[in-house]
Amino acid sequence: MPAAMTRIAICAPSTPFTRDDAARVEALAAAEFPQLDLAFHDQCFQVDGHFAGSDERRLSVFVDCANDPAFHAVWFVRGGYGANRIAQDAMHHLNAHAATKSYLGYSDGGIMLAALYRAGIGQPVHAPMPTDIRRGGGEAAVRRTLAWLAGDCGGQEPSLDDQTPTVAFNLMTLAMLVGTALMPDLSGHVVMVEEVAEHLYAVDRLLFHVTAHLAAVGIAGLRLGRVSDVPENDRPFGSEPLAMVQHWCARTGIPYLGPADIGHDIDNKIVPFGLA
Amino acid sequence: MPAAMTRIAICAPSTPFTRDDAARVEALAAAEFPQLDLAFHDQCFQVDGHFAGSDERRLSVFVDCANDPAFHAVWFVRGGYGANRIAQDAMHHLNAHAATKSYLGYSDGGIMLAALYRAGIGQPVHAPMPTDIRRGGGEAAVRRTLAWLAGDCGGQEPSLDDQTPTVAFNLMTLAMLVGTALMPDLSGHVVMVEEVAEHLYAVDRLLFHVTAHLAAVGIAGLRLGRVSDVPENDRPFGSEPLAMVQHWCARTGIPYLGPADIGHDIDNKIVPFGLA
Numbered sequence: 094m095p096a097a098m099t100r101i102a103i104c105a106p107s108t109p110f111t112r113d114d115a116a117r118v119e120a121l122a123a124a125e126f127p128q129l130d131l132a133f134h135d136q137c138f139q140v141d142g143h144f145a146g147s148d149e150r151r152l153s154v155f156v157d158c159a160n161d162p163a164f165h166a167v168w169f170v171r172g173g174y175g176a177n178r179i180a181q182d183a184m185h186h187l188n189a190h191a192a193t194k195s196y197l198g199y200s201d202g203g204i205m206l207a208a209l210y211r212a213g214i215g216q217p218v219h220a221p222m223p224t225d226i227r228r229g230g231g232e233a234a235v236r237r238t239l240a241w242l243a244g245d246c247g248g249q250e251p252s253l254d255d256q257t258p259t260v261a262f263n264l265m266t267l268a269m270l271v272g273t274a275l276m277p278d279l280s281g282h283v284v285m286v287e288e289v290a291e292h293l294y295a296v297d298r299l300l301f302h303v304t305a306h307l308a309a310v311g312i313a314g315l316r317l318g319r320v321s322d323v324p325e326n327d328r329p330f331g332s333e334p335l336a337m338v339q340h341w342c343a344r345t346g347i348p349y350l351g352p353a354d355i356g357h358d359i360d361n362k363i364v365p366f367g368l369a
Numbered sequence: 370m371p372a373a374m375t376r377i378a379i380c381a382p383s384t385p386f387t388r389d390d391a392a393r394v395e396a397l398a399a400a401e402f403p404q405l406d407l408a409f410h411d412q413c414f415q416v417d418g419h420f421a422g423s424d425e426r427r428l429s430v431f432v433d434c435a436n437d438p439a440f441h442a443v444w445f446v447r448g449g450y451g452a453n454r455i456a457q458d459a460m461h462h463l464n465a466h467a468a469t470k471s472y473l474g475y476s477d478g479g480i481m482l483a484a485l486y487r488a489g490i491g492q493p494v495h496a497p498m499p500t501d502i503r504r505g506g507g508e509a510a511v512r513r514t515l516a517w518l519a520g521d522c523g524g525q526e527p528s529l530d531d532q533t534p535t536v537a538f539n540l541m542t543l544a545m546l547v548g549t550a551l552m553p554d555l556s557g558h559v560v561m562v563e564e565v566a567e568h569l570y571a572v573d574r575l576l577f578h579v580t581a582h583l584a585a586v587g588i589a590g591l592r593l594g595r596v597s598d599v600p601e602n603d604r605p606f607g608s609e610p611l612a613m614v615q616h617w618c619a620r621t622g623i624p625y626l627g628p629a630d631i632g633h634d635i636d637n638k639i640v641p642f643g644l645a
Contacts, residue, residue, distance in 0.1 A: 140604075141607060142604070142605055142606055142607015142608065143569075143570050143602070143604065143605075143606045143607055144607070173570075174570040174571075174573070174574060175570075177574065177577050178573075178577075265574075268544075268545075268578075269544075269574050269575075269577060269578045271548060272547060272548040272578075272581065272582050272585075273577070273578065273581040273582075274581065293419075294419050294449075294450040294451075295450075297450070297454075298450060298453065298541075298545050299545075301453050301454075301545060301549070302544075302545045302548075302549065305548065305549040305550065306548050306549075309548075326419070328416075328418070328419065329418055329419075330418055330419045331417060331418015331419055331420070332418065
């Protein structure tokens with residue numbers, strides 16, 4: 094292997110992937126990014142009920158990938174649910190090699206990003222995951238992360254500047270993080286949120302909860318990403334996500350800063366946690 | 370009206386009810402509890418998108434009912450979603466008459482119960498609501514609350530004692546309350562939780578969040594009510610609610626105290642907040 098190769102460990106802190114979809118991602122990377130070497134860990138394909146293996150298995154594989162000096166980055170294969178069952182323990186097992194890596198993912202993977210950011214370990218990055226290959230046109234999303242790993246920052250969220258530290262989260266994921274031992278200190282940060290497949294009343298409820306917590310720590314402001322695949326309710330909610338976020342920002346004194354180009358879709362942009 | 374009549378104001382802090390179902394509840398009360406006088410406020414039937422009237426309307430009607438010396442109790446007609454948009458403002462407008470009343474409901478109504486309990490106003494009570502008349506056999510649930518209002522405590526949750534203050538919440542409702550300005554101090558309390566219509570992975574996620582917060586305040590222990598109407602997922606979760614709550618209690622050091630006889634069903638028992 095030439096010295097210039099960037100080796101990327103891919104593991105599943107939450108739910109399992111399939112070998113067929115992994116092969117598609119490998120083929121895309123091989124064709125377009127020969128300087129990247131993707132290593133899908135077998136654990137990505139393990140199934141234990143909802144999860145990609147037991148808590149112990151997902152924990153040990155993540156720690157192995159993070160601590161291995163042969164890898165430059167750890168990419169979460171997919172979200173779903175489950176990272177909160179291992180994230181806190183994982184932080185206690187990371188070594189000096191783990192601190193040199195980037196960690197990439199979103200959705201439930203945001204739990205790992207949050208825990209790493211709180212612990213000050215490595216570079217957490219909100220970014221498309223291998224699972225995005227499953228979307229129509231999903232190659233564009235996967236390619237965005239691969240390009241970033243190859244040194245091209247063109248896929249970063251356009252509102253990022255080098256003045257204000259920024260993070261990006263799925264709204265439900267952030268709602269479950271606030272007030273827990275996994276939550277980083279976001280004072281002074283721009284916080285971007287996006288949501289998928291939640292009823293509008295649930296989005297409003299989550300915004301109530303999240304703004305109450307974020308106002309208490311004094312964030313720089315909130316940006317709203319896309320709220321997509323909203324299920325139909327028995328009646329219209331009567332308000333759209335933009336109005337909701339403006340309502341709760343006004344109620345809690347958080348500046349609303351405008352849209353964020355993130356979401357559960359192929360246009361989801363890259364947000365390195367902290368200063369870009 | 371004879372002096373012995375107990376007058377009950379019924380209003381809708383969250384979502385609307387129908388006049389037909391209200392008539393069924395009135396007929397049941399008239400036939401079996403002549404000492405109770407139910408007053409369904411017109412606002413129960415108002416519709417504004419998702420809500421039973423605008424925030425301003427729901428707020429002012431709740432405050433009017435609570436502050437009116439003619440009423441002995443305020444009964445929430447239905448949950449759904451929306452009480453969190455008015456609860457904090459409402460507390461600032463309650464008078465001395467509001468402090469003499471019982472407030473009954475559950476589900477999203479738990480938001481109002483929490484805010485009242487935090488403010489030390491009146492007697493919040495987890496109890497079936499008029500909307501339970503819609504369930505098969507729902508008369509039994511409605512009758513339980515009517516009997517309690519008429520002075521019969523036989524419908525109270527059987528594990529209650531006069532030693533340990535207790536509260537009961539829908540799990541999602543409690544998850545949205547923790548860490549906000551509506552959350553009462555539950556140190557030393559038994560906390561009962563129940564859930565409906567959430568995927569098992571979501572229940573596990575909510576338990577992670579709630580136990581993290583409750584462990585920090587030092588509750589006496591957790592009791593698990595029923596987790597009902599769980600939607601089918603694309604694969605089995607691999608763990609049942611009892612195992613989940615035991616897992617998170619063990620992780621956070623909260624004593625798990627056993628089942629609670631509460632839930633979104635006709636057997637839902639009554640839990641007066643505090644000491645029974």
